[in-house]
Amino acid sequence: MSETAISGHDGPYPAPIVVRDMFVKPDWIDYNKHMNVGYYGVAFDLALEKMVGDYLGIGEDYVRTAGAGPYMIQSHIQFLRELLEGDKFYFHFRLVDHDHKRLHYFGQMYAEKDDVLCATQEGMIINVSQETGRSSNYPDWAQKRLAQMLEDHRGLPTAPQIGAKLGIRK
8 A cells, every 4th residue: 555645735725626627528428419328427427536536645656655545336317417429528526434444435426517416426435455355444645635635625515416316206
C-alpha cells in the first residue's frame, strides 16, 4: 500500500467538486434519439475520476502505485431530463460519508445551456487490493483526505434524491 500520495491534494476542497467540459457524443445516442441510459453511467464514471483522482489521489495513479483501487459496489442513477447529441453538460459531486475503506458520494449532472438538473447518481465505492481481490483499508493519507472533504462538503444543502427508495408509489 502506498505510504504517500502521488496525486491529489490535502484540501481544502471545493464544495461541491465541479467537473466541466463534457458533451453527448454521437455514439451515445440510442433509437429514441437521446443519450442512451448506459452512457449516463459512463459519463458519471468519467467525471467521478476527477474527484477520486485529481482531488483525493485515489484514482488511476493510486492504482498503479498502491496495488489497490476504487471499485463501484452500488450505484443508483435517477434520470430527470434527456440530453441530445452534442449537448454540453457538467457535474457537481459531493462526499456524503466514508469509513476506512468505503466512500459514499452523490453526483448531479446539469445541462450547460440552462443549468437544469438532468440526472443524479448516488454511489458507494470500496478500496480493493489488486493482490487479494478483497477490500482493504485506505492508507492514512487517503483517510485524512476523505475526512477533510467530508468536512468541506458538510455545509452543502441536502439533495432530495440522496437515499431515494426505488419502487412503485401507490
